[in-house]
Amino acid sequence: EAGVVQSPRYKIIEKKQPVAFWCNPISGHNTLYWYLQNLGQGPELLIRYENEEAVDDSQLPKDRFSAERLKGVDSTLKIQPAELGDSAVYLCASSLTGLAGGLGTDTQYFGPGTRLTVL
């Protein structure tokens, strides 16, 4: 079974340019997450979707970041305009959450991430 797929794997852009990341979760997983990971730190949640609904976007900087999961499957995360401080790895994860997944499980499976460098 294919894991979480992310593209591109690497992206280099100049500041003030837009950038978009794409994620395809594990088939059947209803919950999708976008994380930001700075160098030397653990992943930090940006937004969590249950199906097509964003149920937690409290940590998403909404002035420049946006995300969508229109059909409840794959998702895109966009930054416009990018700033130097946005250089990081952007991770996507998915899980089977809720009654279908069983209480106490809901293990999140991560994609390989997109490494963004803003010059």
Place this chain on the structure above:
Amino acid sequence: DQQVKQNSPSLSVQEGRISILNCDYTNSMFDYFLWYKKYPAEGPTFLISISSIKDKNEDGRFTVFLNKSAKHLSLHIVPSQPGDSAVYFCAARRGNNNDMRFGAGTRLTVKP
């Protein structure tokens, strides 16, 4: 706020010996704890977990211990192998909303 802390950024052990990775948390509402392993240029992969109703969970060479009173958990790897060399992240969550908080990670190096 750093609710999950891994105070050792790195650990080096000899092959065949025990590796002990530590993690502390501050939020007493956390009720499920996980360890993830990350190789370079890959995403974190799930390794082992433990519910707050238990104090130990074992899976092959990996054992996680939870001390709720001390708000501390540890991951033991016995025996350590060179392929275990990676960054290990501790994570914690509360309830079923899957809002997971990660520590900063510990880089384990297992020397042959």
